[in-house]
Amino acid sequence: MISTSTTQGYLAAMMNNAGSSFEPKDLERIGQLLFATAAEGLVVVAMKGDILMHNPRLNAMFGYTDGALLGKPIEVLLPDAVRSRHTAHREAYDKKPVQRSMGIGMDLWGKRKDGSVFPVEVSLNHFEVNGERFVMGLVTDITLRRKAEEDLQRTNQELEQRVEQRTAELRAAEHSVREALEKEKELHGLKGRFVSMASHEFRTPLSTIMSSVDLIGRYTEEAADEKVTKHVARIRTKVREMTAMLNEFLSLEKIEQGQILCSPAEIDIVHLCIELMEELRPLAKPGQTIDYDHQGEERTVLLDRQMLSNVITNLVTNALKYSKEGQAAELRTSIADGKLTITVKDRGIGIPEEDQQHLFERFFRGGNTTNIQGTGLGLNIVVRYLDLLGGTISFTSAPGNTEFTVALPQHLSIEQ
Amino acid sequence: MAILTFVRYGAEQSGYVREVNKPVDRHMHSTPITSIRELLQELLRHRDPEAYGAILLRYAVPTYDLETYFRWNTRHYTRTCIHRNEEFELLVICYEPGQRTSLHDYDSQMAWIHPVMGEVVEERFALIPGNGIRRTSEVHRHPGEVDRISEGIAIRRFTNVGPGRAVTVNLYAKPMSKWRVYDEHTGATTITSPGPPR
Numbered sequence: 001m002i003s004t005s006t007t008q009g010y011l012a013a014m015m016n017n018a019g020s021s022f023e024p025k026d027l028e029r030i031g032q033l034l035f036a037t038a039a040e041g042l043v044v045v046a047m048k049g050d051i052l053m054h055n056p057r058l059n060a061m062f063g064y065t066d067g068a069l070l071g072k073p074i075e076v077l078l079p080d081a082v083r084s085r086h087t088a089h090r091e092a093y094d095k096k097p098v099q100r101s102m103g104i105g106m107d108l109w110g111k112r113k114d115g116s117v118f119p120v121e122v123s124l125n126h127f128e129v130n131g132e133r134f135v136m137g138l139v140t141d142i143t144l145r146r147k148a149e150e151d152l153q154r155t156n157q158e159l160e161q162r163v164e165q166r167t168a169e170l171r172a173a174e175h176s177v178r179e180a181l182e183k184e185k186e187l188h189g190l191k192g193r194f195v196s197m198a199s200h201e202f203r204t205p206l207s208t209i210m211s212s213v214d215l216i217g218r219y220t221e222e223a224a225d226e227k228v229t230k231h232v233a234r235i236r237t238k239v240r241e242m243t244a245m246l247n248e249f250l251s252l253e254k255i256e257q258g259q260i261l262c263s264p265a266e267i268d269i270v271h272l273c274i275e276l277m278e279e280l281r282p283l284a285k286p287g288q289t290i291d292y293d294h295q296g297e298e299r300t301v302l303l304d305r306q307m308l309s310n311v312i313t314n315l316v317t318n319a320l321k322y323s324k325e326g327q328a329a330e331l332r333t334s335i336a337d338g339k340l341t342i343t344v345k346d347r348g349i350g351i352p353e354e355d356q357q358h359l360f361e362r363f364f365r366g367g368n369t370t371n372i373q374g375t376g377l378g379l380n381i382v383v384r385y386l387d388l389l390g391g392t393i394s395f396t397s398a399p400g401n402t403e404f405t406v407a408l409p410q411h412l413s414i415e416q
Numbered sequence: 417m418a419i420l421t422f423v424r425y426g427a428e429q430s431g432y433v434r435e436v437n438k439p440v441d442r443h444m445h446s447t448p449i450t451s452i453r454e455l456l457q458e459l460l461r462h463r464d465p466e467a468y469g470a471i472l473l474r475y476a477v478p479t480y481d482l483e484t485y486f487r488w489n490t491r492h493y494t495r496t497c498i499h500r501n502e503e504f505e506l507l508v509i510c511y512e513p514g515q516r517t518s519l520h521d522y523d524s525q526m527a528w529i530h531p532v533m534g535e536v537v538e539e540r541f542a543l544i545p546g547n548g549i550r551r552t553s554e555v556h557r558h559p560g561e562v563d564r565i566s567e568g569i570a571i572r573r574f575t576n577v578g579p580g581r582a583v584t585v586n587l588y589a590k591p592m593s594k595w596r597v598y599d600e601h602t603g604a605t606t607i608t609s610p611g612p613p614r
Contacts, residue, residue: 207490214514215514268495268496271497271507275492275494275495276492278493278517278518281518292595
């Protein structure tokens with residue numbers, strides 16, 4: 001309740017405010033001005049519900065002319081549907097009057113003279129004059145705010161719908177991507193299996209061809225027919241090239257499938273190199289030699305034989321392949337300080353400087369190798385094997401002088 | 417220190433001397449040797465290259481005991497070292513059918529080739545200075561024989577000519593430090609090679 005004493009206290013405080021020159025009559029005038037010009041509708045109602053006074057804004061808000069509302073029950077400003085209920089609320093308020101906002105949590109509506117309704121917000125208070133209690137209402141037209149709220153709500157709903165829609169789209173896209181990924185994996189697996197199967201299947205007839213060619217070569221050895229010898233040698237070379245290619249595909253596929261595991265075993269590096277030289281010697285062009293030299297008393301290493309063989313084979317094969325007839329290749333091994341070093345040197349075409357940074361990439365081939373058969377997989381496989389063996393590779397190259405150096409631990413620990 | 421070198425053409429050779437199936441010391445212990453461990457013990461005990469041939473003639477090791485050292489590769493014959501010290505080197509050589517060595521020689525003072533499985537042909541070649549290489553003979557080697565090669569140059573090639581796998585046990589004293597490979601095509605017959613050496 002706004003007590004008279006409290007109001008007077010406020011007025012006194014305002015008058016006593018430093019610099020204030022208000023007189024009591026000024027305050028009364030100010031009060032009248034506030035009442036007349038307030039943006040909210042102000043209405044004073046007797047306890048029985050009759051409108052005793054109101055400001056002009058209330059008229060404007062509800063569409064009444066001056067004086068038309070005075071003496072009318074406050075319910076005239078309410079929609080028909082809530083009038084009877086409001087009467088009960090008002091009587092309850094009269095019994096237990098407190099300062100509060102009206103209809104908390106509820107939508108309140110006002111009814112204009114023309115019957116249209118609009119949303120309002122109402123604050124209630126009560127006061128007493130000469131022992132009689134009155135209720136004062138502060139009515140705010142919240143049409144714009146409600147509209148803004150509705151707009152906001154609508155916008156939020158639209159946003160939520162859009163988010164839901166986008167989420168659904170993303171889920172669908174994710175599902176599609178997953179499906180595509182699964183399909184890709186499946187295709188990749190299928191491709192891998194096909195490559196493995198095809199490589200295996202191709203190797204079998206190639207092996208038979210090679211055996212037959214060997215036999216033909218042996219049968220005609222005594223006859224020494226130059227043309228037969230030449231063609232037998234050519235068939236051998238091409239079969240070896242095809243077998244080498246298939247082996248590279250198979251090796252890569254196995255590495256990619258994680259099927260290759262390190263199995264360290266004691267290896268005499270010298271005998272291993274002799275074996276490999278014996279195998280690779282037929283790949284040499286006329287006049288090409290493979291010189292092998294081992295440095296150091298120590299000859300035993302503990303490494304994976306197959307991987308080590310593949311590394312050396314790849315490097316020596318390249319040295320022969322990219323060198324011309326009569327150009328020697330060199331293979332050097334050395335063991336010192338627990339490290340095996342393998343060096344392969346050739347006097348071939350070299351690796352163009354602009355290609356050197358890509359040399360170990362899969363399927364990469366140097367710009368000067370167009371006319372030389374190859375898959376571009378060999379050095380990539382070498383690097384992958386060296387990763388498994390804990391080794392490194394480096395090279396220097398210029399036309400006529402290319403040297404690859406591989407460094408490996410002499411003893412591969414099981415953890416590696 | 418370079419202890420092993422491949423060269424295709426040996427410039428150092430001055431002919432070769434070889435002794436095959438040289439009579440061994442029959443007075444030596446004649447009990448059969450029935451395991452690789454026993455064989456090594458004997459070789460290590462005698463430490464005398466002159467005794468090695470006789471020791472190998474007592475070789476009666478069952479295949480299963482040697483199998484530990486068998487390795488097979490469809491692309492090339494394999495060489496597996498059983499034991500190596502300053503005095504000798506003992507190897508197991510495994511050949512798939514049709515596999516053969518290159519034309520080669522080495523610089524060990526003596527060597528013994530002991531076929532233990534399959535049928536191996538040993539071809540011998542002579543270096544004709546300035547005129548390439550010429551095949552001089554061919555010998556079929558069978559299990560139980562011991563082929564002794566004395567120091568000097570002996571250019572040879574071994575081929576598994578049998579229908580199955582072949583294995584030889586090779587003993588080198590001292591261990592070889594040079595291995596020379598020769599191109600049979602760029603020898604006396606022709607100067608221009610018709611293709612890769614084989």
